[in-house]
Amino acid sequence: MKKYINIVIVIIIVLLFTKMGNTDRKVKIDIEKDTYYIKFIYNKYVDAVNVVSDKKNNLYLLNYSNMLYNNIDKYDLDGIKNIYNLNNENILINSVKSHKLKIKNNLIKIKLNNKKLCIYKYIEGKTNFEDCNFIYLYDKNNFVLPKNYKKIDLIIQKENNEINNKEQEIIYDDWIDMQTLNYEEFIILKIKDNDYDILDIDM
Numbered sequence: 243m244k245k246y247i248n249i250v251i252v253i254i255i256v257l258l259f260t261k262m263g264n265t266d267r268k269v270k271i272d273i274e275k276d277t278y279y280i281k282f283i284y285n286k287y288v289d290a291v292n293v294v295s296d297k298k299n300n301l302y303l304l305n306y307s308n309m310l311y312n313n314i315d316k317y318d319l320d321g322i323k324n325i326y327n328l329n330n331e332n333i334l335i336n337s338v339k340s341h342k343l344k345i346k347n348n349l350i351k352i353k354l355n356n357k358k359l360c361i362y363k364y365i366e367g368k369t370n371f372e373d374c375n376f377i378y379l380y381d382k383n384n385f386v387l388p389k390n391y392k393k394i395d396l397i398i399q400k401e402n403n404e405i406n407n408k409e410q411e412i413i414y415d416d417w418i419d420m421q422t423l424n425y426e427e428f429i430i431l432k433i434k435d436n437d438y439d440i441l442d443i444d445m
Contacts, residue, residue, distance in 0.1 A: 268318045269428055269443055278354045280431035282378070282398065284423045285445075287313040291361065291378065292322075293352055300324045302343060302350065302361065303333060304380050311335075316445075317428070328363075349374070354433055376431065376438075379405065387412055394418050395438065396431070 271279055273296050281292040287309040291302045299322050306314075310333075319336055326343035327333050333340040343350065348369040350361040360374035364383040371377065371388040378398045379385060382405050388394075397413060399405060401424040413420055421440055423429055430441040 268316055269445075270318050271430065271441075274434070276355070276434065278357075278431075278433040280354075280359060280376070280433065281317060282423055282429045282431070283314060283317045284400065284429075285313055285425050289380065290314070291352075291359075292317065292319065293354070293359070295354075298323070300326065300352075301335070302352070303327045303329070303340065304361070304363075305329075356436075357433055376433075379403075385409075396421060396440075398423060398429070398431075401425075 271294075273279065273294065275296050277295060278298075279294045281294065283290040283292060287307045288303075289305040291304070293300045293302070301319060301322055301324070303325060305328070314335070322336055322338050325333060325335060325338050325340040327340040328343045328345075330342070331340075345363055345365060347367065348362060348364050349371075350363070351374070352359040352361070357375040358373050359376045359378065360371060361378045361380050362369065362385060363381040364385070369385075369388075371394065373393065375393055376396045376398070377394060379400065382399065382403055385405055387409055396419040397405075398421045401422050404410070404422065410420065419440075421429060421431075426445060428443040428445050430443070432439045432441055
């Protein structure tokens, strides 16, 4: 009996060390030509979007705590070229200084070849989603599914901050994909031509 208890203890220790080791690993991706990778960096210390291609590597910082530097490196920001910060604060990551990130009509619009990613944060007034293909609900306040939503391929929301059930039913009925971010998974949106895939990595 004691032998079996010792075996169980060893297994538990191995699993714990494996899990602890994974927290320090960097998630690297192989960049394909003419392909965009939208990395949603989302944990309890950081909320950011990293847009990467063979020509672009921009970080959009939406929210963060003083634990930013300890909780962003594992998402592999090597080669970053520009940092845009929603907060009025100068940030330095990998020797790159941040610029002020501006919102227009409640949206931050990011061009991805023939597609557009729109980061939604409500400030005031109406929002025009007309040319948005992918919508990230950084803030769901006053979000209403637009009438001209046929261009929308995907809506990304956050766990415990989801849009209401009625809106979700309309979205599913019209074959719009939805993805919910959480702290345990690292979501990467891969876009090439008119196709996209969602890569889901356990953190």
